[in-house]
Amino acid sequence: MSKETHDKAMSRREFMERIIKAGITIAAAGALGLQIHDPHGPYAGGASGPARLGNYKVRGLDERMAIIHGSDRRQALRRAVKAIGGIESFIKPSDRVLIKVNAAFALPAILNANAHPDVVSEMIRLCHEAGAKDVRVTDNPINDPASCFQLSGIKDAVEKSGGRLYMPRESYFRPLTLPGGSLIRDWPVLYEPFEDVTKLIGISPVKDHHRSGASMSLKNWYGLLGGRRNIFHQDIHTIIMELAMLARPTFVILDGTMTMMTNGPTGGSLADLKQTDVMIASTDPVAADAFGATLLERPLTSLPFIAKAAEAGVGTLDYESLRPERVSLEDEHNSTQEQGA
Amino acid sequence: MNRNRSRAETISGIVILCVLFCLGVWIFTRAKHYNESAWFGRAHQTGETSAAAEIAPDAVELAGEIIPEGYAAMGDEEVFDSETLSDKINGKADLYLESGFASMRARRFFDKNNPETWFEVYLYNMGEPRNALTVFSLQRRKEGRDAPEIGAWAYTAGNAIFFMKGPWYVEIVSSSEDEAGASLIRCAQSLLSSLEGEELVFEELNLLPKDNMLHSSLKYFSSNGFGFHRLDRILAVNYQAGEREIMAFVSVRDNPEEAAELANAYYKFLLELGAESAPLQDTGIPGILSADVLGDLEIIFNHDRMLYGIHAATDRSAAVNLAIRMLNHANTER
Numbered sequence: 162m163s164k165e166t167h168d169k170a171m172s173r174r175e176f177m178e179r180i181i182k183a184g185i186t187i188a189a190a191g192a193l194g195l196q197i198h199d200p201h202g203p204y205a206g207g208a209s210g211p212a213r214l215g216n217y218k219v220r221g222l223d224e225r226m227a228i229i230h231g232s233d234r235r236q237a238l239r240r241a242v243k244a245i246g247g248i249e250s251f252i253k254p255s256d257r258v259l260i261k262v263n264a265a266f267a268l269p270a271i272l273n274a275n276a277h278p279d280v281v282s283e284m285i286r287l288c289h290e291a292g293a294k295d296v297r298v299t300d301n302p303i304n305d306p307a308s309c310f311q312l313s314g315i316k317d318a319v320e321k322s323g324g325r326l327y328m329p330r331e332s333y334f335r336p337l338t339l340p341g342g343s344l345i346r347d348w349p350v351l352y353e354p355f356e357d358v359t360k361l362i363g364i365s366p367v368k369d370h371h372r373s374g375a376s377m378s379l380k381n382w383y384g385l386l387g388g389r390r391n392i393f394h395q396d397i398h399t400i401i402m403e404l405a406m407l408a409r410p411t412f413v414i415l416d417g418t419m420t421m422m423t424n425g426p427t428g429g430s431l432a433d434l435k436q437t438d439v440m441i442a443s444t445d446p447v448a449a450d451a452f453g454a455t456l457l458e459r460p461l462t463s464l465p466f467i468a469k470a471a472e473a474g475v476g477t478l479d480y481e482s483l484r485p486e487r488v489s490l491e492d493e494h495n496s497t498q499e500q501g502a
Numbered sequence: 503m504n505r506n507r508s509r510a511e512t513i514s515g516i517v518i519l520c521v522l523f524c525l526g527v528w529i530f531t532r533a534k535h536y537n538e539s540a541w542f543g544r545a546h547q548t549g550e551t552s553a554a555a556e557i558a559p560d561a562v563e564l565a566g567e568i569i570p571e572g573y574a575a576m577g578d579e580e581v582f583d584s585e586t587l588s589d590k591i592n593g594k595a596d597l598y599l600e601s602g603f604a605s606m607r608a609r610r611f612f613d614k615n616n617p618e619t620w621f622e623v624y625l626y627n628m629g630e631p632r633n634a635l636t637v638f639s640l641q642r643r644k645e646g647r648d649a650p651e652i653g654a655w656a657y658t659a660g661n662a663i664f665f666m667k668g669p670w671y672v673e674i675v676s677s678s679e680d681e682a683g684a685s686l687i688r689c690a691q692s693l694l695s696s697l698e699g700e701e702l703v704f705e706e707l708n709l710l711p712k713d714n715m716l717h718s719s720l721k722y723f724s725s726n727g728f729g730f731h732r733l734d735r736i737l738a739v740n741y742q743a744g745e746r747e748i749m750a751f752v753s754v755r756d757n758p759e760e761a762a763e764l765a766n767a768y769y770k771f772l773l774e775l776g777a778e779s780a781p782l783q784d785t786g787i788p789g790i791l792s793a794d795v796l797g798d799l800e801i802i803f804n805h806d807r808m809l810y811g812i813h814a815a816t817d818r819s820a821a822v823n824l825a826i827r828m829l830n831h832a833n834t835e836r
Binding site: 426 | 510590
């Protein structure tokens with residue numbers, strides 16, 4: 162640049178030209194920014210506002226538990242719900258119910274790696290019979306969600322029994338912090354299916370789990386987490402405890418008709434399963450899991466997450482203190498027949 | 503520059519600097535609030551293929567001749583690496599990752615005449631044969647039936663077939679409750695023949711007495727044997743002792759000093775866990791160590807560069823007898 166140019170005063174025309182060029186540059190940069198702008202930010206695109214899962218227990222009702230022996234899942238489920246007070250004690254005609262199933266794997270129902278479709282469909286029917294306005298079913302599976310719900314038979318079961326399946330999408334997640342929690346802090350949780358829900362039911366099988374020792378009612382809530390949730394495997398017992406504090410269900414169904422004794426959580430062979438013929442219904446998921454440990458033939462000391470959840474005030478390890486109603490479907494059937502005769 | 507700046511120029515400059523400053527603050531704030539959870543493996547939600555698709559170029563494709571007659575592929579092949587394996591098998595991934603896992607391919611095939619019936623093939627590349635043996639043996643189902651029609655290291659268990667060859671470990675799982683049928687066996691045979699890898703020769707087995715050995719109970723720990731991180735390259739196998747079974751183990755170390763040191767280290771590990779010393783008399787085994795672990799007996803000794811032991815025996819006298827047999831066998835082998 163010459164001295165002459167330096168010394169030359171800028172004309173009005175020249176100044177206007179420069180202003181216009183600068184304006185065009187800024188506008189172009191702005192347009193480019195708008196083009197690549199992510200309106201949802203780094204929270205996987207969920208709706209705005211704080212998310213809460215909360216307490217879905219029925220107020221004024223004491224803790225209840227039923228242990229039903231029988232191989233017919235549908236019958237056992239109905240009897241178990243009846244034994245804890247009947248579905249009407251929990252579900253009212255205005256209720257919107259969310260059923261959180263364990264549908265983690267794209268595996269067939271026979272392998273017991275997911276909630277059994279018979280249990281899911283029967284629970285939906287029970288809720289409808291009680292007059293529920295809306296019955297939703299959801300999970301955020303480990304494998305591809307569409308394959309999980311399809312191949313496990315749960316999608317079919319939900320559709321045929323009049324439920325609504327909420328398959329996870331990125332927009333269904335919202336960041337959530339558990340007050341006082343050390344792991345669930347600003348973490349994406351499957352929230353959309355919880356919108357307007359008044360009752361929450363958990364359905365899960367009884368399974369061995371290579372990392373946590375077992376996967377039952379409490380571990381089922383792991384399927385509400387989004388994000389890179391595998392990092393929680395490093396502190397699996399604490400995350401299960403925190404999830405138990407996050408979601409307080411109306412009641413849970415723990416399906417021990419078949420128990421995956423080995424090679425969990427996926428199993429793979431029928432040889433991993435043992436026919437245990439038990440269906441548990443409980444308003445206390447800790448008590449349900451404490452009993453479930455007996456089906457897995459494991460001491461509670463080998464499943465620390467159950468004691469942690471109990472210490473956090475979620476429930477009791479002493480399931481006998483709930484005086485669970487024990488019923489054998491076969492004995493009951495024989496007794497009914499004898500009375501009829 | 504000598505000329506005076508106009509007021510408009512000054513204002514424009516200040517505005518631009520303010521905008522740049524705001525942009526800087528915004529970028530800094532966003533970076534400060536980086537949320538790890540947002541950057542999760544979304545592959546299964548978006549249908550993206552894992553980057554692992556580019557690994558394991560030596561793997562056999564799950565297509566072509568391995569598909570039994572009357573079956574067709576149900577979808578694309580899925581490929582997983584150590585970062586994504588848990589997206590497929592969740593908590594069970596740890597077992598593979600601790601045992602030298604390299605990659606896994608999986609694919610489903612359905613029966614064209616009965617689309618409700620399908621099976622899935624899981625092909626694991628474990629890097630080397632002993633790693634494959636680790637995952638094969640540690641997951642072996644007790645009710646499993648040896649399947650020599652497939653291979654030396656193969657068994658069926660209900661609806662599924664499990665086998666290994668070289669560094670490969672394979673699971674074929676059917677959706678049907680029926681026993682693994684001819685189609686699955688044909689698939690296994692075809693896959694086995696297309697996999698490259700030497701048949702595993704396990705010389706450690708010769709270091710143990712043959713009588714009453716239960717071959718199907720064989721387990722191999724490439725690392726972390728019995729929960730002790732230093733106990734690697736452990737071969738364990740059960741023996742029938744009357745009504746009960748007793749597990750014996752052996753590991754070949756680099757030299758006698760290392761074998762003796764490892765025996766002592768494992769013994770100390772047991773004591774630190776709360777086990778009690780349980781000295782054994784008149785066994786004739788030099789340097790034998792033994793501990794009572796919650797009522798079960800653990801025996802450890804070394805012979806030359808071999809580390810020998812009995813794990814969690816419930817019958818003390820049978821355990822001691824087996825230990826003596828192991829030492830006598832070792833002396834004979836020399």
